[in-house]
Amino acid sequence: MRNLFPLILGMLAVTFIPRLLPFLLVSERKLPQRLNRFLSFIPYTALGALIIPGVFSATPQMPHASLIGIGFACAFAWLRGGIIIPVLGSVIVTFFMLISKFGLS
Amino acid sequence: MLVTQNKRTGFKEGFVAGLPLVIGYLPIAVAFGILSKTIGISLRDCFLFSSVVFAGSSQFMALNLLSVGAGFGEIILTTLLVNFRHFLMSASLAARLTHDLKKYIPLIAFSLTDETFSVTSFRQEPITKAFLLPLHAVSYVAWVTGSVLGYWLGSFLPGILQDSMSGAIYAMFAALLIPMAKKSNTILMLALSSGLINALLTYLQILPKGWSMIFAIVLASGIGTYLIKEEEVTENA
Structure with missing residues (x-):
């Protein structure tokens, strides 16, 4: 295998710089109002794009296994809120869905 | 007195907020470690990928390209494309950072992920270093440890067991979004429209990998600034 160190350094540069630059540009500066609103919408739009369409192929061998697990997370978050129980619950539901089909392998 | 109390609760909250990320990251990181071994890179390089690059999807993509004999230049360029969405997230977070975090900006920027960004953005209280640093540290340690x-x-x-955990990240994203969407249709519409644009672009495969998401975020947020009235989304101001 090749020496991967130059690759790793290159990847560090192209992942770190885009994460760092906005902090240096935005901090302590008064932004135009429209830009500020644009930035304030990003948490919601980013979350939407992070969930869809990836959520439909989280367990490719049985897509509805993870979907039903996530369905539990959604229902619990809707009724009670919280993060840890929805996440743990979704893992448990998905686990039982998967062993019901494939057994413990 | 009040300040130290805030610090302590912030620290604990940051740590606890990081726990779902640990559940989400571990199986993906473990998968990265397994794949590293399978394609024949050393443990040292596997560790360096996770600890120095710290960019999940790009790391998988790099292994994939390495195994088909791609050049370093090509891998680095693809990494830039795949991870460029963090530019938008950093900009959004930077607009909210408090002054006490200035010193830690390189550290925070380095360890920003989709998941830490989402958790942080939906926090109603001010974003302090006592909250942010443990959150980032917990997720970083989980990722690196899981890889090894x-x-x-x-x-x-x-x-x-690993397959069961592969939906955990989505469960976390959903659990973050739902309480907000419950309160505001505008937020639900922002998230849905962005998700649908992303799904459409991903399905059509007209953009390079990673750019569908960037395009969806920019387009949905941009349209939002024109369609949404001033007072409708205020939680995040």
């Missing part, structure tokens, strides 16, 4: 564990003992883990 996967490399060492991945082949002993039952695959089904």
Whole structure:
């Protein structure tokens, strides 16, 4: 295998710089109002794009296994809120869905 | 008195907020370790990928390209494209940072991920270093540890356990979004429209990998600034 160190350094540069630059540009500066609103919408739009369409192929061998697990997370978050129980619950539901089909392998 | 109390609760909250990320990251990191071993890179390089690059999807993409004999230049360029969405997230977070975090900006920027960004953005209280630093540290440690564990003992883990955890990240994203969407249709519309644009672009495969998401975020947020009235989304101001 090749020496991967130059690759790793290159990847560090192209992942770190885009994460760092906005902090240096935005901090302590008064932004135009429209830009500020644009930035304030990003948490919601980013979350939407992070969930869809990836959520439909989280367990490719049985897509509805993870979907039903996530369905539990959604229902619990809707009724009670919280993060840890929805996440743990979704893992448990998905686990039982998967062993019901494939057994413990 | 009040300040130290805030600090302490912030620290604990940051740590606890990081726990779902640990559940979400571990199986993905373990998978990365297993794949590293499978394609024949050293444990040192596997560790360096996770600890120095710290960019999940790009790391998988790099292994993939390495195994088909791609050049370093090509891999680095693809990494830039795949991870460029963080530029938008950093900009959004930077607009909210408090002054006491200035010193830690390189550290925070380095360890920003989709998941830490989402958790932080939905916090109603001010974003302090006592909250942010443990959150980032917990997720970083989980990612690096998981990679090394996967490399060492991945082949002993039952695959089904790992598969069960692969939806955990989505469960977390959903659990973050739902309480907000419950309160505001505008937020639901922002998230849905962005998700649908992303799904459409991903399905059509007209953009390079990673750019569908960037395009969806920019387009949905941009349209939002024109369609949404001033007072409708205020939680995040």
